[in-house]
Amino acid sequence: MHNFAKNLLAWFDIHGRSNLPWQHPRTPYRVWISEVMLQQTQVRTVIPYFERFALALPALKDLADAPQDRVLALWSGLGYYSRARNLQRSAQLCVAQHDGELPRNMESLSALPGIGRSTAAAILAQAHGEPHAILDGNVRRVLARYHGVHGWPGNSAVQKQLWELAESHTPDKRVADYTQAIMDLGALVCTRSKPRCSECPLQDKCVAYRENLTAALPHPKPARKVPxxxxxxxxxxxxxxxxxxxxxxxxxxxxxxxxxxxxxxxxxxxxxxxxxxxxxxxxxxxxxxxxxxxxxxxxxxxxxxxxxxxxxxxxxxxxxxxxxxxxxxxxxxxxxxxxxxxxxxxxxxxxxxxxxx
CATH class of the missing domain: 3.90.79.10 (Nucleoside Triphosphate Pyrophosphohydrolase)
Structure with a gap:
C-alpha cells in the first residue's frame, strides 16, 4: 500500500466517521440510498432523511413496491427529486432483472437509472470491499489540491485526469475504509473554504499547500448569470x-x-x-x-x-x-x-x- 492510502487510513482510524447510520449494517441497499442522498447534500442534513427512509422502506423490494407519493414524501426537502424517482425505477428494474438485488458488477450497476460510475464504485467498494475508485465532489477537491490539477473538474479532460489519479491511489485492501476516509478528508479537513491544512495527513506532499494554491484549487465552474x-x-x-x-x-x-x-x-x-x-x-x-x-x-x-x-x-x-x-x-x-x-x-x-x- 503506497503512502497516500497508508497515511489517509491512519488518519481515518483516529478521526474518520465510523458510526454513520448507513454503515451499520453496511448493506448494498443502505450504501446505495446514502450515496444518492449525499449527492450535493451534506452528511448532517442527510442523516435524518436516511433514517426515516430506511425505517419506512428497509429493503430494496419495499422501495420497488411503494407508491411513488410515499417515496417522494420521504424525500421531500432533499431536493433534486429526479434522484428519488430514479431510485425507485432502479429498484423496480432490480426486482425485474436482477433477482431483487443490486447487481455485483460495475457495468450492470452503473447502467441503472441515477447510478453513475462513482456511485456504483462506492456501492461495490463499501458494501463488497471491491477495489473501485470513486470521484465525488470531496474526492475531486482532495486530488486537485494534492496533485495541483488546474482547470474546472467538470471539464472532460480534467475529469479524466482526476479519475486516473483516483484509481492510482485506491488500495487493494481496506477499500471500504479508504473510500470513506477520502470522502471524510474532503468533508472535514480539505474543505472548500478555510481548509485545515495543519490537520491533513497528506500535507507534506500536497502541491496546493506547498504553492499556496488551496484557495484557487480546484478551479470553480465558469460563472454565468443566474436568471x-x-x-x-x-x-x-x-x-x-x-x-x-x-x-x-x-x-x-x-x-x-x-x-x-x-x-x-x-x-x-x-x-x-x-x-x-x-x-x-x-x-x-x-x-x-x-x-x-x-x-x-x-x-x-x-x-x-x-x-x-x-x-x-x-x-x-x-x-x-x-x-x-x-x-x-x-x-x-x-x-x-x-x-x-x-x-x-x-x-x-x-x-x-x-x-x-
Missing part, C-alpha cells in the same frame, strides 16, 4: 381548512410532486381550476413573497391565499387535483418551499384559533 423568474402560487383553502393541490406534470421542475396552482400571474395560476373572473376578491389575500434557488435559476414567488366555501367551489374534476388536510399533506411529496409555505399557513391558522382552556 430569475417571477411566479404566482395560489393557495385555495376551503371552510374545512383543506388546501387544493395539483400534481405536477411528469417532466420539468418538481415532476410528479404535489404543488399549488401556479403561473406567471394570478390569472394564469387560477385559470386551470376556476373561473377567475368570478373569483371573490374580498377573500383574496397577498402573502409575503419569497425566493427559492435552483441549481440553474431562481424564482421569486408571490403567494396568494383564496378562502372559499365548499358550496362555492368551481374546481374542475381531475385525478391529479384534490383537497387535502394538514395531516394528509404530510404524507405527500411536496417541493420544500411549498411545504414550508403551507406549514407557516397552518401554524398561523392554529395560533389565531380561540383557546378552549
Amino acid at each position: 430569475t423568474r417571477d411566479l404566482t402560487m395560489l393557495i385555495v383553502r376551503d371552510n374545512l381548512d383543506r388546501i387544493l393541490l395539483e400534481r405536477r406534470p411528469p417532466t420539468g421542475v418538481w415532476a410528479r410532486l404535489w404543488s399549488l396552482p401556479q403561473g406567471v400571474d394570478l390569472e394564469e395560476a387560477s385559470d386551470s381550476i376556476m373561473d377567475h373572473r368570478s373569483m371573490p376578491s374580498d377573500r383574496l389575500a397577498l402573502l409575503p413573497e419569497f425566493t427559492h434557488a435552483f441549481s440553474h435559476y431562481r424564482i421569486n414567488v408571490t403567494p396568494m391565499l383564496l378562502q372559499i366555501d365548499n358550496s362555492e367551489s368551481r374546481i374542475a374534476d381531475n385525478p391529479d387535483r384534490g383537497w387535502y388536510s394538514h395531516h394528509e399533506i404530510a404524507e405527500l411529496g411536496l417541493p420544500a418551499p411549498v411545504r414550508k409555505l403551507l406549514a407557516s399557513l397552518f401554524t398561523e391558522t392554529r395560533s389565531c384559533e380561540p383557546s378552549t382552556a
Whole structure:
C-alpha cells in the first residue's frame, strides 16, 4: 500500500466517521440510498432523511413496491427529486432483472437509472470491499489540491485526469475504509473554504499547500448569470381548512410532486381550476413573497391565499387535483418551499384559533 492510502487510513482510524447510520449494517441497499442522498447534500442534513427512509422502506423490494407519493414524501426537502424517482425505477428494474438485488458488477450497476460510475464504485467498494475508485465532489477537491490539477473538474479532460489519479491511489485492501476516509478528508479537513491544512495527513506532499494554491484549487465552474423568474402560487383553502393541490406534470421542475396552482400571474395560476373572473376578491389575500434557488435559476414567488366555501367551489374534476388536510399533506411529496409555505399557513391558522382552556 503506497503512502497516500497508508497515511489517509491512519488518519481515518483516529478521526474518520465510523458510526454513520448507513454503515451499520453496511448493506448494498443502505450504501446505495446514502450515496444518492449525499449527492450535493451534506452528511448532517442527510442523516435524518436516511433514517426515516430506511425505517419506512428497509429493503430494496419495499422501495420497488411503494407508491411513488410515499417515496417522494420521504424525500421531500432533499431536493433534486429526479434522484428519488430514479431510485425507485432502479429498484423496480432490480426486482425485474436482477433477482431483487443490486447487481455485483460495475457495468450492470452503473447502467441503472441515477447510478453513475462513482456511485456504483462506492456501492461495490463499501458494501463488497471491491477495489473501485470513486470521484465525488470531496474526492475531486482532495486530488486537485494534492496533485495541483488546474482547470474546472467538470471539464472532460480534467475529469479524466482526476479519475486516473483516483484509481492510482485506491488500495487493494481496506477499500471500504479508504473510500470513506477520502470522502471524510474532503468533508472535514480539505474543505472548500478555510481548509485545515495543519490537520491533513497528506500535507507534506500536497502541491496546493506547498504553492499556496488551496484557495484557487480546484478551479470553480465558469460563472454565468443566474436568471430569475417571477411566479404566482395560489393557495385555495376551503371552510374545512383543506388546501387544493395539483400534481405536477411528469417532466420539468418538481415532476410528479404535489404543488399549488401556479403561473406567471394570478390569472394564469387560477385559470386551470376556476373561473377567475368570478373569483371573490374580498377573500383574496397577498402573502409575503419569497425566493427559492435552483441549481440553474431562481424564482421569486408571490403567494396568494383564496378562502372559499365548499358550496362555492368551481374546481374542475381531475385525478391529479384534490383537497387535502394538514395531516394528509404530510404524507405527500411536496417541493420544500411549498411545504414550508403551507406549514407557516397552518401554524398561523392554529395560533389565531380561540383557546378552549
